Amino acid sequence: MRQRNDTLAAARSRLESKQARLTPARRLVIETLDGSSGPQSAADIAVTIAGAIPMSSLYRTLTVLEETEVIERFPDQTGIARYELAEWLTGHHxxxxxxxxxxxxxxxxxxxxxxxxxxxxxxxxxxxxxxxxxxxxxxxxxxxxxx
Amino acid sequence: MRQRNDTLAAARSRLESKQARLTPARRLVIETLDGSSGPQSAADIAVTIAGAIPMSSLYRTLTVLEETEVIERFPDQTGIARYELAEWLTGHHxxxxxxxxxxxxxxxxxxxxxxxxxxxxxxxxxxxxxxxxxxxxxxxxxxxxxx
DNA sequence: TCTCGAAATGAGAATGGTTCTCATTCGCAT
DNA sequence: ATGCGAATGAGAACCATTCTCATTTCGAGA
Missing domain, CATH: 3.30.1490.190 (Ferric-uptake regulator, C-terminal dimerisarion domain)
Structure with a gap:
């Protein structure tokens, strides 16, 4: 079973390989997704972290993590974006x-x-x-x- | 091979079973989807029919056809809605x-x-x-x- | 064929998820 | 410490989609 620290360490090195930092906001989002059993919307994440990150920053954080392939994004049936850790972190599912x-x-x-x-x-x-x-x-x- | 008239006739009876009519706009949308090889967005359809239906009406038409299960809607990878004829008309794919x-x-x-x-x-x-x-x-x- | 009422339409405003802008702040490397 | 690119926050902007409402169309019954 992958440990949270493993996930964070892997994410950090992935980010750094693209000259991006593992900032507090990014860490928080990664930890949130790591603790979820299914894909989460930006609004879901905002609730989980009790609004600790403003929406504009949260969306940008999600974009960065998606571009660095730490997370994956796909729309749910209503078209709203949902996110989860990339499969190289979670395993194929x-x-x-x-x-x-x-x-x-x-x-x-x-x-x-x-x-x-x-x-x-x-x-x-x-x-x-x-x-x-x-x-x-x-x-x-x-x-x-x-x- | 299902013929276009079959599709229209089937769609008409499906619509009428839900007290809705096969209007010109609905017919046009159905024919457009019937002639496409993949799911089409509202914008795609608008282009194909050369704007013959205003967007507000086009969206309503798509909603009605979806509610009557003549067409199916699902978002593409960017979250934009795409439509195609329902599987009972096209076959599972x-x-x-x-x-x-x-x-x-x-x-x-x-x-x-x-x-x-x-x-x-x-x-x-x-x-x-x-x-x-x-x-x-x-x-x-x-x-x-x-x- | 005429009429009435329900259904459908069109124009434009409103909505809501998401992205962009820009001024400010942060953090690592000299 | 200092400088500079990266990151942040607030708010405006965007744009696909939905809603409102006044008008028009269609079809069943007179």
């Missing part, structure tokens, strides 16, 4: 989104199944002359709490 | 997005592979106590034109 409560949580597909997914994806890429560099698998459904 | 040019195109995963995907997805759902109702598989990579 996918998402399950509950169509009832809207919650999205991470899901690590078991290794054997993930291998099959990768195989399928590359077969499809080959068939359509598309050089696959990554994939995303989202499950929609109803979570256990909503049933 | 996935998307390939080129990380170089940004183009997204539809891809129908061959039946045997799709069956495996469905199997994997339901296994994962079972394992995580999540009642899967649908899935989305996005391939990222480089298209043949960009290589």
């Amino acid at each position: 996918h998402h399950m989104t509950c169509i009832t409560c809207g919650a999205t949580s991470d899901v690590a597909v078991p290794g054997d199944l993930e291998a099959t997914v990768i195989d399928i994806v590359s077969q499809v890429g080959r068939r359509f002359d598309f050089e696959v560099t990554g994939h995303r698998l989202d499950l929609q459904g109803v979570c256990s709490q909503c049933r | 996935h998307h390939m997005t080129c990380i170089t040019c940004g183009a997204t195109s539809d891809v129908a995963v061959p039946g045997d592979l799709e069956a495996t995907v469905i199997d994997i997805v339901s296994q994962v759902g079972r394992r995580f106590d999540f009642e899967v109702t649908g899935h989305r598989l996005d391939l990222q990579g480089v298209c043949s034109q960009c290589r």
Whole structure:
């Protein structure tokens, strides 16, 4: 299990390799995402850190962390940006989104199944002359709490 | 191969079952999406139809068609909404997005592979106590034109 | 065919997430 | 200590999308 200090150290060296610093704001955002079980919006993060970082700075912080590939950004179903630690920090995973409560949580597909997914994806890429560099698998459904 | 008239007829009956009409604007949008090979943004559609529908009406049209499940909406990687005909009209498919040019195109995963995907997805759902109702598989990579 | 009411439209204002500007502050390397 | 690029904060600006409301269109019934 990766420790928080590992994440911060890895993030710091990634940032420094791009002449950016691990500032208090950036550290706070990284720690927040490291403690979350699913992708967080800027507003989510602001709530978690109790507004410790003004929105304009928070967005800029998120942009910097995204550009340095410490975090990844993708829109949720409504188009609002959500962030999580980059996969090289967390490990490859996918998402399950509950169509009832809207919650999205991470899901690590078991290794054997993930291998099959990768195989399928590359077969499809080959068939359509598309050089696959990554994939995303989202499950929609109803979570256990909503049933 | 589904014909355009089939699509329009199916859309009309779907709309009428929800006391909505197949108006000229709605027909135009449906025909536009029917003639596209990938998801289109509101701006894309506006260009294709040469501004024949004012943006406020276009957005409302898209909302109505989405609510009646004639089309589906999902945000692209930048968070901008993109639309395409619902899967009950087009058949189940996935998307390939080129990380170089940004183009997204539809891809129908061959039946045997799709069956495996469905199997994997339901296994994962079972394992995580999540009642899967649908899935989305996005391939990222480089298209043949960009290589 | 005429009429009425519900549905649809168009123009423009309003919204809200996100980005930009710019003046100020911070922190590392001399 | 000093200087300079990096980082910050406040607020304005942006822009995709939604809302408002007055007007128009369509279709069912007279």
